[in-house]
Structures are given as structure tokens and as C-alpha cells.
Amino acid sequence: MSLFTGWRAALRIARRDAMRAKGRSALVVAMIALPVLGVTAADVTYRSVASTEAEQLTARMGSADALFSDPGIGPLQQMPDGNMYDVVGDEPPEGDIPPVDMRTALPEGARAISIRSVPASVTTAYGLTDTEIVEFRTSDPMARGKVDLIEGKFPGGAGEMVATKPFLESAGLHVGSRTTVNSAGRTYTITGVVEQPDNLKSRTLYADPGAVIAPWQAAADRDKNVLPPNTGSTEWLVSGSGATGIGWGDVLAANTTGVLVVSRQVLLDPPPDSEIPLAKSVSDYDADNSGEESAAVITVVAMALLEIVLLAGPAFAVGARRSRRQLGLLGTCGGDRRHVRAVVLSGGLVLGAVGAVTGVAAGLLLTVVFRPLIEDWAGQRFGSLLLKPTELLVIAALGLVTGLLAAFAPAIVAARQSVLESLTGRRGVRRSSRVLPTVGACVLALGIAVAVYGGTSGESTLVAGGSVVAELGLLACIPVIVGLLGRLGRRLPLSPRMALRDAARNRGRTAPAVAAVMAAVAGSVAIATYMSSSLAESDHDYTPMLTTGTMVLSATDAKSAERLPTTRASVEQNMTVTGGHADFSRVWAGSDCNIYYEEENGCGTMTLVKPTGKGHTCPLNTKGAKDLAARLSAEEHQRMMRSPACMDEYISSGSFSLDPNNIVVGGPDLLRTYAKLDDPAAAAALKAGTPVLLNRAYAKNGEITLKAVHTYNAEDKKNRALHPGPARTSTDRLKVYVADAEYAATPGIRMVLPERTAERLGLHTQAAGSVYAVPHPPTEAEEQRVSAAIDQAGGGLWLQTEHGPGDRENVILLILTLFAGVVTLGAAAITTGLAKADAEADLTTLSAVGAPPRVRRTLSGFQCLVVALTGVLLGTAAGLVPAVALRMVDLRNAMDAMREEPMESAFTPIVLPWATIGLLAVVVPLLAGLLAAALTRSRLTLARRAG
Known part of the structure; x- marks a missing residue:
């Protein structure tokens, strides 16, 4: 028998076997087709969204031939793409350059429209x-x-x-x-x-x-x-008079008039460098990151292949066992081991080819169907549905190769069976190897050690390598872990005990499925943990403009302040306000003036003097700050940064009072509504005329120092009569009520000053706005209604709202969780289906000896639960290794930056994504078990036991 004849017979046998076992074949095809479908859809979407140069030009200039603009620098020279340009000559022209008369820059017969x-x-x-x-x-x-x-x-x-x-x-x-x-x-x-x-x-x-x-x-x-x-600047879309459009000669002519040109013809067919004046003085630099992109693509493809092999491999193994009598007959007819291997590999070839073709076709179809949704998500239209036949062939070839790889191990196992074992159906007794788990445990420990060392030394490459090594070591330990599961069911009821023992007895199909779940969950948990930690870090470093749950209506000047009562009524009518509001005033040591556009010496100045010494001066902003920072741990540095002495220098808090000292004139309701300080003693102090200091670093022995320079405009007759003479400086020491240290972080307010105390000190006050307590940030409709009311009242007021650090809905985390959940459900379902097909004879015997019908259903559910839960728990543990190690790298970098600049934050938390872990560890396994139980028939038609 020639090689070609042997493979032709093997392919024929594999095709007939696939048609005979349609359910198992469909399972394998689906597992190969799904990743191929995803990669195909991603490839077509990426190529379609990443517009070609011609499509980008159409989006920029429509169907025009060129886009003309006036940079306002006079005669210029440019590169063909218009991204780089410069004045003609060594020095730019002096004085104001008049706008270009576009009619002089247009080629003869051209037409233009302005933008x-x-x-x-x-x-x-x-x-x-x-x-x-x-x-x-x-x-x-x-x-x-x-x-x-x-x-x-x-x-x-x-x-x-x-x-x-x-x-x-x-x-x-x-x-x-x-x-x-x-x-x-x-x-x-x-x-x-x-x-x-x-x-x-x-x-x-x-x-x-x-x-x-x-x-x-x-x-x-x-x-x-x-x-x-x-x-802004005006642009013109220009259409040339002839079929050639706007050429390079037209561009050079327009440059002499001071016009910058982006021409469709020039960009699609650029001139040689010898014809570009600016090219003689410019050297282009294009960073090549193709190596990193190729590495990322190879990694993703390798992970996808590993997932398919791990999931589809057991299906081929079960198929080989179900066909062992047929393979034994092949041996009795003169076939040797290589012919048995060829038959099993041909099954992988046949099913891989079908899965590859199905995946590519389904990927193209789904991309076309969901094109509007993809465009809305991407925020741009496809220029065209761009297909790259070479890339699609490579994707299909990967699916074919994956089918062969998945059938490789089962083919070797099937070829090693003796003809007698194949014909009698006996599997024989094989002891598990002790070498593999021992080596796996050592590799696991080595990988963790390398990842931790990489984290402490700041080498992210070592972290990645160590994490991969650790995951491979854990993969090698999975058969032993699965074997130990059987011992856990000794005291459990029948169904879970049988499920655990079945998983332990058939490690060949259980371990790969657990490994596939582990690999998917590990990647998702690693990325989710790192992203959650980074999100917590950014939340910590976020500087709020207002306290949470508040909204501020502010006036810009004295005229707009007169309109505050009318606008307050509108705000309360159109906004959802809870807990009332508090009015406040601003204060400065001078006459009424425009706050935004101060004339020189038109307003007085006021300074809240910060004492020196321990508890007042921030140690991280002194001469020996670097030496101090070198001795601090991240936690100690964080506590010092959050102390009242360093708070103002660490957090640049927003001020709605427009006072750099953040001194606001108000009453107890302002403390309660805005600062969330519901303290009877503080309220009593304000009523008695005693200021309330929120940042205790500015007080010494219960007193603050207030330095003011009083100036008055000549037109301000009232203040001139009260305080005649030239500008004067006053320094006052005031007893204050000092709030707890936690209130030092209140955005925009450092001290609340009673109205009568400000008047006693000769400070000028003016109604400035109101603070409202709101249950949520205002909606767009609410903001638009209030904006209309402010404009109707005469304008000059604005509304400040605090929306927090940003959108808390993370699409990437959701996609990762869904991906891991789908793989978990798929792997558990595949293993359960294989277990049912592999143990059909045992289930028949179980029914024959009188087991209740529900046992079959509950057994399937627990089999699915065992695989899903084991894979998720192992994957969670494996995913934490790279996430924690990478955060250690970030911590080291942050500590280095902090020691160079002591006021830099070194806060680098590790936050576990409990929602993601809970969903994967609890919800998904339970859902897998319930679905398996619900989709399994309770009753079985009794038949003669096979084998």
C-alpha cells in the first residue's frame, strides 16, 4: 500500500466515522470553528475600520481634490502630506500677517467652498x-x-x-x-x-x-x-478644473501665497524628494514597533491554539476509544501502528478542515450582519468591507493545523493499544506517572520565584516569563489534582461521589478541560486584577473639585450676584435637590471689583499665614525631603502625604470661592451641606463669630494669622468713608474652632468665616452663590434647563458639579469576564458530554440495577460543576501571580519616583476584582451544573450492555 493510498483510505474511514458520530463531530467542529470565527471577524473588522489612505482623505475633504488652509505665517514650504510645514527663509516675517485672499491661491478654473x-x-x-x-x-x-x-x-x-x-x-x-x-x-x-x-x-x-x-x-x-x-481658522474644499485635480505644482504655487494644501493627488502619488524643498532640511523618523506587535499577535494566536487543543483533544480521545474495535480490526487486516495513527489524525484533518471553513464563513457572515453595531461601537463607518484573502487563508490553515494538533496525542495513545485490547474493549490498568507532577511542582515554584523576583527588581520581562513558567507547572500538576478529587467524595451522596470519582478515573478528558478553563480564567483574572488595582490608584490620586453629593451655583461678579435669588429658585425647581442648600459669600480685603479681570491694585489681598514647625510644615517639602523619602515605606509616605500639613501641597483642591486661600464666608448650614461636618460645637462657634478651620495645620495654639492688604477704588465711596487713607496692611490673630484632621481634604474650603467677623476686620464680602446637596450628578436635560434659566436671568453665573473620577463601567473587564465565562461553560459542557458518551455502558448498568431516574440528571450536573469549579479556582490562583508581580513592579517604580520627587504619590494598591472572581467562581460553575442537569434526559431506554 503506497503512502497516498494509505492516507486516502484513512481519510475515507475518518469521514465515515465523523458522519456516524454526528454529535461528537459537531462538538469538535464547533470548538475549532468558534475561535476561527472570532479571529476572522476581528481581522475583517480591523481591516475595515483601519481606513485606507484614500478613505481617510474622503473623510477629511469629502469628494474634493484638496483642502486649503491659511496657517497665518506668510509664504511657506511644506511636505506632501501637509503635516509638516515651515516659513520660507531662516526667520519668520515680523508684524501681523494679513489673511490670504484665497482667490489668489486657487489654480485657474478651480472652485472652492469654505468651512x-x-x-x-x-x-x-x-x-x-x-x-x-x-x-x-x-x-x-x-x-x-x-x-x-x-x-x-x-x-x-x-x-x-x-x-x-x-x-x-x-x-x-x-x-x-x-x-x-x-x-x-x-x-x-x-x-x-x-x-x-x-x-x-x-x-x-x-x-x-x-x-x-x-x-x-x-x-x-x-x-x-x-x-x-x-x-476658528477657515478651511476651503477645492475642486480642480481638470481631471488631474490639484497637482504638486499647484501646491507649490499656493505655498508662495501663504496657503497650506493637502492634495488627494499628491498624497496618493507623492513627488520625488528632489522636488520637495522642505525635504532637504527634514529627516523623517518612523519608529518601528512591528516586533512588539508581532510578538503580541503570536502570543494571542498561541493562546487560542492552546485553548482549542485542550478542549478538542479529549473529544478525539473519546472518539478513538469509541472506535477502538474498528481500529483493532484494522490491525487484524494487516495495518500497523502508523495506519492507526493515520486514521485518528485523518479525523483531526477532516474535522479541522470543516471547522476552519465553517468558522471563516460564519465570521464573514456575522461581520456583515452586525456591521452597523460594530460601526456604532467603533464610532466610525467602514470605508468598505475589506477582505484580505491571504489572511483569511492563514486563519483557515490555523484551524486545520489545530485539528491535527488536537488529534495528535489521541493518535499516539490509540496506536499503542494492542489488537486484543482494542477488540475486547478492555482499557487495561495504567498507573499515573509520578515524574510529571513532581516536575510540575518544581516548575511551579520556580515560576513563582522568578515572577516575584522580577516584581521586586522591576523587571516586567521576568514577571511575564515567570508567570508563564508557573502556569505551565500548574498545568503539569492538574492530573494529580484531578486524581485527588476522587478522595473528596467518600462522605458525599451518590451523584457528587460518582462525579468526583469519574473525573479522577478519566483524567485524560477531565484534565485538559480543567486546564482550558484554568488558562482562560487565569488571563482574565490577571488582567482584571491589574486593571482594578490601577483603577483604585487613579481614584486615590483623583482630585475632586467638590465634595461628593454636592453642586455649587456661583456668581462671577457683583452684577451676576444680584441675580442669585432668581437663579436659585430655578435650580431648586429643575434639579433634584435633597437636604436643602447653603448660601455663601466670598471675601477679600478691598472694594467691589471684577474678580476675573482685576485691575492692578484694584482689589486687596488676603493671606492665611501657615505657621512653621512640626505639624505645620510638610516634611516632604523641606531641604532634607529626599533623605526622608528614602527612609519611608509606601504606607508611611502615604500617611504623611495625607496629613493636614502636606494636604494642600499634595492636593491642588478646586476653589469655587475664587480665593486662593479657600476662605469662604458662611454659616453652620455650609458646614453641614458641603463639608459634611455636622458638629454642634462648630455650628455654635460660627454663630458666636468664631471661624471654623478645616485644615488644622494653619492653627497654632488654637489661633490663626490673617494678613490683609486693604485697597479701595476711588469710586467706592462707602468703603472710602469707612477706611480713608491709602492702602494699608493689617495682621489679625483670631481664635478658631479647629475641625478634625479628616476635614482638611474638603475641596475648595480651608476655613469658614462668619459674616460679622469679616465685617469687624474690615474685609469686603459679597454674595457668591449656593451649595446644594444632590442625590446624583445632574443629567444633561437638567443642566440644559438650568443653563436656560441662568441665561434668561441675565447670565454671569455657572453651575459646578462633581462627576467623580470617571466612568465606572469598564467594558474591557466585562468582555474578559464574559470570555472566561463562555470558555468555562463550553469546557464544562464538552467534558460532560464526553463523560456521558464515554460512560454510556456504566449509566445503562446504573439504570438496570434500580437507580432513580434523577440520578442520571444530577450526575451530569455535578460532573459539569466539578470541571468548571476546579478550573476556575486554579485559574484564579494562577492569574494572581502575574497581577501581583506586575503591581510590585509598579510599586518599585513609584518608590523610585517618590525618592526623586518626595511629593510624588507612591500609593500602589493591589485590589482584587471580587465581582469578576465571584461571577467566575460561583455563578458560572452553578450555571454550568444547572444547565447540564436541565438538558440531560432522566430516563434511558435499556439496552444490552455493549462490550
Whole structure:
């Protein structure tokens, strides 16, 4: 028999065996096809989202030939892509450079349309919001690809606009709604919905040129209370007169007039360096990170192959055992071991090919079906559905190779069986090897030691290598761990006892499934732990502008302060406010003046003098700070950073009082509402005229030093009469009530000063705003309603809200948890199905001797639970090794930075993602067990015991 003939027969046998055992074959095909499907979808999505240069140009300049702009530097020279340019000559021209007359820069016969944008405040269905308005003729054919119409029609005149969908959703508007540009005083009708294909989340309004900016400027010229539009630079989309578009010669000619050009023709067909004047003085540098990208891709592919091999391998092993009589007959007909191996490997080849083709086809189909969802998630449209046949063939080949690798070990085992064992169905008794777990334990210990050493020495490469070695060592120990499970069921009821013993007896199919679950969970837990720890670190370093659960309404000057009562009523009407509010005033040592635009010596100054000495001066900001930091541990350094003496220097707290000393005039309600200081003694002190100091580092012997320089404008007759003469300096020592150390971290307030005490000291006070207690940050609709009320009252006030350190919903953690959960469920289901197929004769005997029907169902559930729970627990332990070691690397780096700069935080916590671990360790195994029990038939038709 020739080699070709032998393999042809083996393939025929494998194909017939796959058709005969359709359930097991479908299981293997699914396990190979799923990763191939995922990689195919990811490849097509990546290629489609990563736009080509031509698609990027279309998103930037529509269907125009070029984009012209005026950098305002005079004659220039540029690189072909327009990203780099410079003035002509060694020195830039002096004086103001007038804007370029674009008509002089355009090639003969060319046509251009302008693009100008302006930030504006517009009315919404709820109130008022800030957005960007772009004057751009969106109906022009040159705009296609840059702005596309998806509903309604383009603007047809000066009173019409189009808007993007995100803007309409946030503003509660729709096609046909009317919106008013606040400063311009013009109302416009929204006639259509457009989108920017490269930015689907843009909140923008579009109007024809001259529809917004010109009337706004005219209104500003008529009324000095109207601020003029703050327009950015103007760009022009240009279409050439001929079929060639805008060439390099046109670009050079435009450069001489001071215009920067991005040309489609030049970018797609750049000129030689000899024709680029700027290229003679510029050397391009392109960092090559292809090696790192290739390493990352190889790692991901290797992990995917390992998962498939671990999950699909037991299926081939069970299939080989179910076909052992057929393989034995092959031996009686003259076949040797290599023919047996060929039959089993052919099964891997056949099922791998089917899985690869199915996965690629399903990946392409799903990408097409879910394309709109993927585009919305990515925030941009696909330029086109880009397919790379070479890459798809490589992906399919990987699926085929994976099938062969999964069948490799079962093929060797099947070839070693004697013909007698194969024909009689006896498996024989084989003792487990003691060498593998011993070596595995040693490798596990070595890997942990290397990872820990890498963490303490700051070598992340050693951490990665040690973690991989440790996981491989744990993989080698899994058969022994599975074997020990059988001893745990001695005192358990029948079903769990049988499930544990079955797992221990059939380690060949249990151990790979446990290993697959462990590998998936380990990676997810490692990344989730590191990300949770980094998130806790960023939360710790986050500087809040306000205390949690508060909102502040502030006035900018004396005129706006007069409108506070009306605006307060509007805020309380339109916002969800709990616990009331507290009014406050600002204080300075001088006359009434504009806080933002102070004239020189127009306002007085006031300083809260910080004493020196222990408890007052921050040790980390002194001459010997570096020596001190070198002796501190991370915990000691953290406690010192959080002490009142260092608090102000460590945390640059926001001040809604506009006073650099964070001194606010208020009463007990301000302490209770904002500082969360509900202390009767502090309230009594304020009522008695005693200031309340929140940062005790500024007090010495219960007193503070307040230094003020009093100045008064000549027009302020009241204060001039009270305090005649030139500017004077006063220093006052005041008894204060000192709050506990924890209140030193209150954002924006260092001391609360009673009104009557400020007047006694000759300090000027002015109503500045109110603080509200709110159950949650205001919604967009609430903010828009209040913005409208503020504008209606005359403006000059603003609302500050504290939204916290950012979005707490982490999509990556969710995806990792779902991935690990799906692999856990899949591995447990596969093992349970294989166990049922492998132990069919034992289950038949169990039913024959009178076991209740529910035993079969509960046995399947516990078999699934054993695999899932064991893999999850081992994976969690394995995943903590790299996560903890990497955080040790971060700690070392943070300590080094702290010793160089003592005020740098060295806080590097290790936070376990309990939600992820709980979901994987409790919910997923229980769900796997319940599903297995629910999908298993209780009753079995009795048949003659096989074998």
C-alpha cells in the first residue's frame, strides 16, 4: 500500500466515522470553528475600520481634490502630506500677517467652498446647551463623504440647519424642530440629520455659509453686551478644473501665497524628494514597533491554539476509544501502528478542515450582519468591507493545523493499544506517572520565584516569563489534582461521589478541560486584577473639585450676584435637590471689583499665614525631603502625604470661592451641606463669630494669622468713608474652632468665616452663590434647563458639579469576564458530554440495577460543576501571580519616583476584582451544573450492555 493510498483510505474511514458520530463531530467542529470565527471577524473588522489612505482623505475633504488652509505665517514650504510645514527663509516675517485672499491661491478654473466653525449656545427641548456650529455648504457635491445626509434634507436657506444624531438625542430635538442661537438671536429650523462617517459621536450643527456668524457679528456690533463670535481658522474644499485635480505644482504655487494644501493627488502619488524643498532640511523618523506587535499577535494566536487543543483533544480521545474495535480490526487486516495513527489524525484533518471553513464563513457572515453595531461601537463607518484573502487563508490553515494538533496525542495513545485490547474493549490498568507532577511542582515554584523576583527588581520581562513558567507547572500538576478529587467524595451522596470519582478515573478528558478553563480564567483574572488595582490608584490620586453629593451655583461678579435669588429658585425647581442648600459669600480685603479681570491694585489681598514647625510644615517639602523619602515605606509616605500639613501641597483642591486661600464666608448650614461636618460645637462657634478651620495645620495654639492688604477704588465711596487713607496692611490673630484632621481634604474650603467677623476686620464680602446637596450628578436635560434659566436671568453665573473620577463601567473587564465565562461553560459542557458518551455502558448498568431516574440528571450536573469549579479556582490562583508581580513592579517604580520627587504619590494598591472572581467562581460553575442537569434526559431506554 503506497503512502497516498494509505492516507486516502484513512481519510475515507475518518469521514465515515465523523458522519456516524454526528454529535461528537459537531462538538469538535464547533470548538475549532468558534475561535476561527472570532479571529476572522476581528481581522475583517480591523481591516475595515483601519481606513485606507484614500478613505481617510474622503473623510477629511469629502469628494474634493484638496483642502486649503491659511496657517497665518506668510509664504511657506511644506511636505506632501501637509503635516509638516515651515516659513520660507531662516526667520519668520515680523508684524501681523494679513489673511490670504484665497482667490489668489486657487489654480485657474478651480472652485472652492469654505468651512468655518464657532462654539455657540443654542436652545434645546430642555433648555440651553453648548455645541459647535459649522458653516459649511453640506449640500455641495464636494461635501459627500465628509458629511452625509441620513434623514430629511440639506439646509435650503439662511434659516435652516442640519444636525448630527448625537446632538439631537442629547437636546431632545428632531427633524422639524426649531433652535435658537443664543448670542445671534436667530432661530433656525432643523431640516435633516447628518453624520460624519469618521466621527459618529460628534454633536454638531451645520448651516450654510453666512447663516450664523454674520448675523451674530452684526448683533455684537449693535449691542456691546453681546460677545462677538469666536471663530476658528477657515478651511476651503477645492475642486480642480481638470481631471488631474490639484497637482504638486499647484501646491507649490499656493505655498508662495501663504496657503497650506493637502492634495488627494499628491498624497496618493507623492513627488520625488528632489522636488520637495522642505525635504532637504527634514529627516523623517518612523519608529518601528512591528516586533512588539508581532510578538503580541503570536502570543494571542498561541493562546487560542492552546485553548482549542485542550478542549478538542479529549473529544478525539473519546472518539478513538469509541472506535477502538474498528481500529483493532484494522490491525487484524494487516495495518500497523502508523495506519492507526493515520486514521485518528485523518479525523483531526477532516474535522479541522470543516471547522476552519465553517468558522471563516460564519465570521464573514456575522461581520456583515452586525456591521452597523460594530460601526456604532467603533464610532466610525467602514470605508468598505475589506477582505484580505491571504489572511483569511492563514486563519483557515490555523484551524486545520489545530485539528491535527488536537488529534495528535489521541493518535499516539490509540496506536499503542494492542489488537486484543482494542477488540475486547478492555482499557487495561495504567498507573499515573509520578515524574510529571513532581516536575510540575518544581516548575511551579520556580515560576513563582522568578515572577516575584522580577516584581521586586522591576523587571516586567521576568514577571511575564515567570508567570508563564508557573502556569505551565500548574498545568503539569492538574492530573494529580484531578486524581485527588476522587478522595473528596467518600462522605458525599451518590451523584457528587460518582462525579468526583469519574473525573479522577478519566483524567485524560477531565484534565485538559480543567486546564482550558484554568488558562482562560487565569488571563482574565490577571488582567482584571491589574486593571482594578490601577483603577483604585487613579481614584486615590483623583482630585475632586467638590465634595461628593454636592453642586455649587456661583456668581462671577457683583452684577451676576444680584441675580442669585432668581437663579436659585430655578435650580431648586429643575434639579433634584435633597437636604436643602447653603448660601455663601466670598471675601477679600478691598472694594467691589471684577474678580476675573482685576485691575492692578484694584482689589486687596488676603493671606492665611501657615505657621512653621512640626505639624505645620510638610516634611516632604523641606531641604532634607529626599533623605526622608528614602527612609519611608509606601504606607508611611502615604500617611504623611495625607496629613493636614502636606494636604494642600499634595492636593491642588478646586476653589469655587475664587480665593486662593479657600476662605469662604458662611454659616453652620455650609458646614453641614458641603463639608459634611455636622458638629454642634462648630455650628455654635460660627454663630458666636468664631471661624471654623478645616485644615488644622494653619492653627497654632488654637489661633490663626490673617494678613490683609486693604485697597479701595476711588469710586467706592462707602468703603472710602469707612477706611480713608491709602492702602494699608493689617495682621489679625483670631481664635478658631479647629475641625478634625479628616476635614482638611474638603475641596475648595480651608476655613469658614462668619459674616460679622469679616465685617469687624474690615474685609469686603459679597454674595457668591449656593451649595446644594444632590442625590446624583445632574443629567444633561437638567443642566440644559438650568443653563436656560441662568441665561434668561441675565447670565454671569455657572453651575459646578462633581462627576467623580470617571466612568465606572469598564467594558474591557466585562468582555474578559464574559470570555472566561463562555470558555468555562463550553469546557464544562464538552467534558460532560464526553463523560456521558464515554460512560454510556456504566449509566445503562446504573439504570438496570434500580437507580432513580434523577440520578442520571444530577450526575451530569455535578460532573459539569466539578470541571468548571476546579478550573476556575486554579485559574484564579494562577492569574494572581502575574497581577501581583506586575503591581510590585509598579510599586518599585513609584518608590523610585517618590525618592526623586518626595511629593510624588507612591500609593500602589493591589485590589482584587471580587465581582469578576465571584461571577467566575460561583455563578458560572452553578450555571454550568444547572444547565447540564436541565438538558440531560432522566430516563434511558435499556439496552444490552455493549462490550
